[in-house]
Amino acid sequence: SFGLWGITLLMGLLSVFFVCLFFSSAFAVDRGNFKTCDQSAFCKRQRAFKPGQSPYRALLETLELSDSRLTLQLINDNNKVHLLLELYRLQGNMTRVKINELKPLKPRFEVPDVLIAEPPTDLSVLSKDDNGVVLSLGAESQRLIVSARPFRLDIMEGPEVLLSLNSRGLLAFEHLRLRKDTNKEEDGLWEETFKSHTDTKPNGPTSISLDFSLPGVEHVYGIPEHADDLKLKTTDGGDPYRLYNLDVFQYELYNPMALYGSIPLMLAHNTQRTMGIFWLNAAETWVDISSNTAGKTVFGKMLDFVQGSSEKPQTDVRWISESGIIDVFIMLGPKPSDVFSQYASLTGTQSFPPLASLGYHQCRWNYNDQEDVKSVDQGFDQHDIPYDFIWLDIEHADGKRYFTWDPHKFSQPKEMLQGLMDKKRKMVAIVDPHIKVDSGYKIHNEITSKDFYVKNKDGGNYEGWCWPGNSGYPDFTNPEMRAWWASMFAYDQYEGSMENLFTWNDMNEPSVFNGPEVTMHKDALHGKWEHRDIHNMYGLYVQMATAEGQIQRSGGAERPFVLTRAFFAGSQRFGAVWTGDNAAEWDHLKISIPMCLSLGLVGVSFCGADVGGFFKNPSTELLVRWYQTGAYQPFFRAHAHLDTTRREPWLFGPENTALIREAVRQRYALLPYWYQLFFQAYRTGMPVMRPLWVDYPKDTATFTIDDEFLIGSDLLVHPVTEEGSRGVTAYLPGAGEVWYDVHTFQKHNGAQNLYIPVTLSSIPVFQRGGSIIPRKDRVRRSSACMENDPYTLYVALSPKKFAEGKLYIDDGHSFNYDTKKEFIHRSLTFANNALTSSNLCPDCNFLTSSWIEKVLILGASKPSKVVLKMNGKETPVDFEFDSSMSVLTLRKPGMNAGDDWTLLLQ
Amino acid sequence: MTCLHLLLTLVFAVSLGTPVEIQRPRGVPLTKKQFYEEGKPFTCLDGSRTIPFDRVNDDYCDCKDGSDEPGTAACPNGSFHCTNAGYRPMFIPSSRINDGICDCCDTTDEYNSGAKCENTCKELGRKEREVLQKMAEITKEGFLLKQQLIEEAKKGREEKQGKVTDMQENKKQLEEKVEALRTVKEAAEQPEKEAKERHLKAWEEQKAAIRLEKDKAKMAEAFLELDDNSDGFVSVSELQSHAELDPDADGTLTETEVQGLMGGAAQVDTSTFESVWTNIKDKYHSEVSRKEADMSRLMTFEVVLGNFGSTLSWLCVVQAPPTVKTPEKSHEDEEAMPPYDPDTQALIEGWLCCQSYSSIRLNIEKELSFDFGPDAEFTYMYSQCYELSTSEYIYRLCPFNRALWGREKNRPENNKYLVMKYEHGTGCWQGPNRSTTVKLTCGKETVVTSTSEPSRCEYLMEFTTPAVCQEPANTEPSPHGHEEL
Secondary structure, three states: OOOOHHHHHHHOOOOHHHHHHHOOOOOOOOHHHOOOHHHOHHHHHHHHOOOOOOOEEEEEEEEEEOOOEEEEEEEEOOOOOEEEEEEEEEOOOEEEEEEEEOOOOOOOOOOOOOOOOOOEEOOEEEEEOOOEEEEEOOOOOEEEEEEOOOOEEEEEEOOEEEEEEOOOOOOEEOOOOOHHHOOOOOOOOOEEEEOOEEEEOOOOOOOEEEEEEEEOOOEEEEOOOOOOOOOOOOOOOOOOEEEOOOOOOOOOOOOOOOOOOOOOEEEEEOOOOEEEEEEOOOOOEEEEEEEOOOOOOHHHHHHHHHHOOOOOOEEEEEEEEOOOOEEEEEEOOOOHHHHHHHHHHHHOOOOOOOHHHHOEEEOOOOOOOHHHHHHHHHHHHHOOOOOOEEEEOHHHOEOOEOOOOOOOOOOOHHHHHHHHHHOOOEEEEEOOOOEEOOOOOHHHHHHHHOOOEOEOOOOOEOEEEEOOEEEEOEOOOOHHHHHHHHHOOOOOOOOOOOOOEEEEEOOOOOOOOOOHHHOOOOOOEEOOEEHHHHHHHHHHHHHHHHHHHHHHHOOOOEOOOEEEOOOOOOHHHHOEEEOOOOEOOHHHHHHHHHHHHHHHHOOOOOEEOOEOOOEOOOOHHHHHHHHHHHOOOOOEEEOOOOOOOOOOOOOOHHHHHHHHHHHHHHHHHOHHHHHHHHHHHHHHOOOOEEOHHHHOOOOHHHOOOOOOEEEOOOEEEOOOOOOOOOEEEEEEOOOOOEEEEOOOOOEEEOOEEEEEEOOOOOOOEEEEOOEEEEEOOOOOOOHHHHOOOOEEEEEEOOOOOOEEEEEEEOOOOEOHHHHOOOOEEEEEEEEOOEEEEEEOOOOOOOOOOOEEEEEEEEOOOOOOOEEEEEOOEEEEOEEEEEOOOOEEEEEOOOOEOOOOEEEEEO | OOOOOOEEEEEEEOOOOOEEEEEEEOOOOHHHHHHOOOOOOEEOOOOOOEEOHHHOOOOOOOOOOOOOOOOOOOOOOOEEEEOOOOOOOEEEEHHHOOOOOOOOOOOOOOOOOOOOOOOOHHHHHHHHHHHHHHHHHHHHHHHHHHHHHHHHHHHHHHHHHHHHHHHHHOHHHHHHHHHHHHHHHHHHHHHHHHHHHHHHHHHHHHHHHHHHHHHHHHHHHHHHHHOOOOOOOEEHHHHHOOHHHOOOOOOOOOHHHHHHHOOOOOEEOOOOHHHHHHHHOOOOOOHHHHHHOOOOOOOOOEEEEEEOOOOOOOOEEEEOOOOOOOOOOOOOOOOOOOOOOHHHHHHHHHHHHHHHHHHHHHHHHHHHHOOOOOOOOOHHHOOOOEEEEOOOOEEEEOOOOOOOOOOOOOOOOOOHHHEEEEEOOOEOOOOOEOEEEEEEEEOOOOEEEEEEEEEOOEEEEEEEEHHHOOOOOOOOOOOOOOOOO
């Protein structure tokens, strides 16, 4: 959470080294600390290859076909090295392409623990000749064509090429070799130095590369984490997008530099189809993107069209990784939701979070002591602002020894936790993966005695500097280590912990202050694998083990909540992610939207940015705007650097306290909707916070929008992210659709750019006509306090007087929804002047005391009578009609939220 | 939906001990009882609409101002009144009704949540009375002490004023004395100055020699470190790993730049390294010092948490406890200068003695100019320091200066002598200068009771003193309001 500023602060009179390294008073990343492609030997080597000279040829005579798997050898005509190509067709319209050396000198790393399933299905050969093979991909006349010379793969649907591999001939597979067999001592093959760090490369060159062509595609997305726009840019003339989990101090915006996490999934979208390319590789990876239409103006494109000279737009992508094998999953969609479920079937869906974790989180580096925690907790009550979690950063532990408490500042952790529990609130304490090397520290001693530390190249325990000083790094890739780590969260092991204490994993890239690029040496060893091979997965494993620990401590009964900074494909299964150490600047507020949208597209729905900005002090206006934005983003947590002035919501005068209170209250009122969306995300992989194009895939006007977003399909949010703004222009999508301002209920037509005048209190949010959103308008001091409260249904009618929505209810914290089907899932439909609640899960059972206190129907006409039909009885319902806004309010119909009922407007 | 009790019977005791029953809807304070008349249509208190009485407290919000639901959580802006007999009545937001958390000590806010609340009003009332009583005792005794302080201050002030008058009377005499001393001094000054200079020069030469020697040792050490492959030469690549040497500070140390530092040579041996060393020694960081930087090492240090004016620098100080190991002197430190020879020392002392005459007067005048409170009751703190030892630090508060007292934001017209502001302390790294707010409360003793750092580099101290004790009121304090009676 901190970047490296803190060190010098914390240590006061620390060595000149750090002062020198981080003494840049200008607020910006020190780019010199991080590699460019040119400074990364394999990237430079790979990028030097030019298209159109592929030395690879498919040896068709080696083709073998089983039911679901086709294998074929490739040969590199330059060096006669044989590769093995494996093709699988996977259920749900996916193709897997694996390329490895036929006979590697020793095994090459293949990523474990990311895929939850890889269900293969039938493959069949349609035809074969000397030039190639045609395979059937099952439905929809989809074929896979293997061309022999040069080797390439084309995926076709009817006459159209959807996607091609190695069409530009950039497949390059550096085979394992002995040093003595290397022809020339090319730079960086067997050793590489960056700054003062030398990477010994005992395995020599091992990198891999492959290109993909996407005809008809002009928009590609995904491959987070980068502080950049939603739509990926072409990388010609600059560096490729880099995927290498790094602790970047004071990161810069709008560039392709690597950040804390990596998810090697790219989505390609046009009006006809959405596809995905999932490059399953955990080593340092670079992604080049080029486009034949990039740089062309709209006018230029139109001219091409008119002149008929237009070449088809095409995007070309090239992936380069330092080690491992080529293992690619091609997802063919065709709808955006299909790609999400295809990817989810491989790597899993978002974990279903405890309801409370969707509330507001109050964090700061650091809440000083128990008294401080208590007074902040009381401050929220005094100012009537809800919150669910208060967080403790690294200073809470005894000398940064995680799993312990500072004996003076936090001498009675259980007393503190009980105090929070009495108010139905919770706490998160940080547990980072670096472990202080200290023979008086239980965790260190046990890891040492069990030999669980990552090893350096010479076989000793790897040590590096982090917050506690000299630290060891547990080898989280080792399942035994993870099991042991998980056991440390047991209540009798983690002293002072209680069931309302949850965990935050920071610095898990891993961050090593004195390591190359502030991370671990690539020649460090995790068992038989080099850190080089697994780097981007380290953080995933840390969160996996921590979440497992939280599950185990409750005997498998309770859902975990773990926040992580580093992540990889599959991390969505273990909790929430935040965008790391941002800054209190307007641009950082803006970038929080595309950063979380990009994560949502690749499976990680539970995303947020530090509200207020981590570094520096926000102006009051920025802070208020950030609360208003954060209230409508999935993970809603305020956080601040140690050096910033205090910024609890009530410190900026009563007017601003009121504005922040209102934003947080809007969040809490909408918790039933958020919760239902997370249930849906957990079930289907649909992102919670999404770009507009996901729901309007044919509307090209939505393709680059990243200053507004959808929550589910039904709420459109255009937060105010400009200083001194007097108005925003929101694009309301959907020709023939309508949107209702959620504050005024004013109706607006879809497919228009709507100018909305704003004041400091405005949060432009619209509900889609055709939707029903359940809210709990009785906002209380925490989500748990609202458990039994009644619902108000907001029914927003479409122009055809139709609307539908869902309601999901369970206990909010346990796994009983899964293990015992203890939940309520209802479909709410308004059609033919009747609003009906029907059961979506008849074999589920859960009892709620929540009821329906009010129904608002937006876009309604005045009925003469309203009747509630329930259990065969009809009872009249009072109503009011506001003709100026066409809002019909049904007063206290009173049915239980789990019941079957119909409200008839007559 | 939920069957609600519209009326709540309240039983409580007035001071005479006669039980009285008053009926009113749940959550309504006595002052508003007249607006809620059973059986008659209810008009929202903002006058916005009128509803049948059975919609009061029916768990549905009809009034925009929330006034129809004083006893339920239905209105987002409503408030609930609890009587808290035995303690003090209060209003809570409606959202705290039946949320499972006991807010009212009389348990009336949790009538339908299943929360097991206990009536703690009596206990709270008792405790509050005890606290108030204790406070009253302290105030009483403190106020007596304060009177003494005022008396002492008055005496002290008169004494000092007398001293100043004396001094003024003896002004001429004093001036003559000073003049005489000055003559002596001037006569002595020449040899004193020369002696001093001689001494200094010798010392400078000695220092330079020591420095040169140290530099050489450092250079040799650096050479060994730089020579990674121990071939007896420092090469361009070996030097290049030291990014801190970057001459143009652009973040990269290029080969050309290194060659520049090495004077164009591809490698240097120990003898030729000397010229390279001159180029790099200011920036060079030893590997050893990098490794030795043990991040957990604490050092003894003294940080000024804030000053009143710009003249005094020692007012509010935090110091690491003496138990912490003092680090070895940095090798940049020179040895302490040897003392002056006895003759020079005598001359200097003579001059200092001469100066003290005028400084005494200045000090007294300065002291007399301070604001020691309306009755000079803070005088006794002058030139005193008060310490508080915590597990980590010793805090020392040395009150006073002519700079004035603060005022708490929310208590404008109140006693300004309850807050002291100390500002412009030692700067924080890349942050503001430290500042400290001292809150004064009435106490028999003068002690710092607590310190905290609510925000980075902004400290808060709690300080008790009899000087702020108010004259006790004649009547006994009453713990609860009398709204209900």
